[in-house]
Amino acid sequence: MHGYAIAQRIQQRSEDVLVVEEGSLYPCLYRMEEKGWIAAEWGKSENNRRAKYYSLTRAVGGNWRRRRRFGTRSPRHHAGVADGLNPDSRGDENTH
Numbered sequence: 001m002h003g004y005a006i007a008q009r010i011q012q013r014s015e016d017v018l019v020v021e022e023g024s025l026y027p028c029l030y031r032m033e034e035k036g037w038i039a040a041e042w043g044k045s046e047n048n049r050r051a052k053y054y055s056l057t058r059a060v061g062g063n064w065r066r067r068r069r070f071g072t073r074s075p076r077h078h079a080g081v082a083d084g085l086n087p088d089s090r091g092d093e094n095t096h
Helices: 002-012 022-034 058-069 076-085
Strands: 038-044 050-056
Touching: 002 022, 002 050, 022 038
Parallel strands: none
Antiparallel strands: 038 050
16 A cells, blocks of 8 residues: 555544544654655556555564454554554454
């Protein structure tokens, strides 16, 4: 998912409670990439523009599943937003 789509997904999944501005999103994505939490690669967006696409790394994905299994959860809106960004989530799980 590219940066703009991530911001849109966060806003949508949080039912407009969380609105992430570019000035906050991209520095956060860069820090997460530096720490190895996400991977990034360049590609083409839906409207044929160059865009950087982000995905969770295996290390983060494993931690994600472990947290979910042992019941460590965020508040409701945060959990719903995070599930929407998790590539392993089908969006049909009961998260609460």
